[in-house]
Amino acid sequence: xxxxxxxxxxxxxxxxxxxxxxxxxxxxxxxxxxxxxxxxxxxxxxxxxxxxxxxxxxxxxxxxxxxxxxxxxxxxxxxxxxxxxxxxxxxxxxxxxxxxxxxxxxxxxxxxxxxxxxxxxxxxxxxxxxxxxxxxxxxxxxxxxxxxxxxxxxxxxxxxxxxxxxxxxxxxxxxxxxxxxxxxxxxxxxxxxxxxxxxxxxxxxxxxxxxxxxxxxxxxxxxxxxxxxxxxxxxxxxxxxxxxxxxxxxxxxxxxxxxxxxxxxxxxxxxxxxx
Numbered sequence: 001x002x003x004x005x006x007x008x009x010x011x012x013x014x015x016x017x018x019x020x021x022x023x024x025x026x027x028x029x030x031x032x033x034x035x036x037x038x039x040x041x042x043x044x045x046x047x048x049x050x051x052x053x054x055x056x057x058x059x060x061x062x063x064x065x066x067x068x069x070x071x072x073x074x075x076x077x078x079x080x081x082x083x084x085x086x087x088x089x090x091x092x093x094x095x096x097x098x099x100x101x102x103x104x105x106x107x108x109x110x111x112x113x114x115x116x117x118x119x120x121x122x123x124x125x126x127x128x129x130x131x132x133x134x135x136x137x138x139x140x141x142x143x144x145x146x147x148x149x150x151x152x153x154x155x156x157x158x159x160x161x162x163x164x165x166x167x168x169x170x171x172x173x174x175x176x177x178x179x180x181x182x183x184x185x186x187x188x189x190x191x192x193x194x195x196x197x198x199x200x201x202x203x204x205x206x207x208x209x210x211x212x213x214x215x216x217x218x219x220x221x222x223x224x225x226x227x228x229x230x231x232x233x234x235x236x237x238x239x240x241x242x243x244x245x246x247x248x249x250x251x252x253x254x255x256x257x258x259x260x261x262x263x264x265x266x267x268x269x270x271x272x273x274x275x
Contacts, residue, residue, distance in 0.1 A: 002070055003069050005062065008037070008066065008069075012037075018072070034065075115204075116207065122165075122166040122170060123200060123203060125147065128143075128147050128150075129177075133189060137187070137189065144177045144189075148174065151170065151173065155170070176191070209243070213243070215233070220249075224253075230250055230253060245263060245267040245271075
């Protein structure tokens with residue numbers, strides 16, 4: 001069996017042990033190179049991501065590593081096969097998934113609606129509201145409480161007015177959220193006329209650029225993510241000039257030029273200015 005990027009992970013521990021114990025150490029076998037190969041070979045990482053031209057350096061290192069691994073086994077007369085196939089751990093039976101949400105619950109996507117930087121307050125409330133449909137009262141309680149507080153604050157500050165095109169929906173939502181909080185024997189939250197709310201939720205969606213910036217700030221700023229996840233996130237970055245600083249920071253982290261993903265205060269303020 002020839003070692004390839006697809007079958008490497010199943011044998012990676014044995015491969016590393018075979019090569020280390022034999023003292024087979026070409027220049028390409030650095031700790032960073034092993035780390036890159038291992039992070040990219042993990043089962044939850046899509047190999048196709050690093051086929052992009054943006055990751056030519058990583059692709060070259062991985063290709064060299066795999067070639068040297070196969071050369072090692074060839075010189076050992078082992079037909080490019082690890083000395084020992086690791087035993088696969090016995091799979092534990094998966095617990096039954098919680099049946100909080102009915103299978104036929106329509107899911108809002110908003111992708112056919114208007115692309116906006118900030119959702120209209122009423123649409124935002126509705127998108128949050130339909131998330132409790134089909135859930136038990138216990139699992140929906142905290143979300144309903146926070147959403148009710150947000151809705152009442154928007155009404156009290158007159159952000160949402162009685163003249164709103166969705167004023168009647170806001171009143172209904174407020175009543176239903178109060179019911180979820182007050183009725184202790186409520187087994188499951190059911191939203192009447194659910195499709196109407198889903199249709200309203202689908203009229204808008206946050207733009208790709210805004211969504212990417214929000215995720216970057218909340219997930220990566222001042223943190224050390226996994227290389228594989230950071231690279232996949234970078235591959236999905238919209239190609240706009242405003243994101244170049246953040247994209248360079250991710251690329252530097254992936255290529256071990258910096259210890260953590262970070263931006264200067266001015267760079268971060270530039271991203272915040274887009275939101």
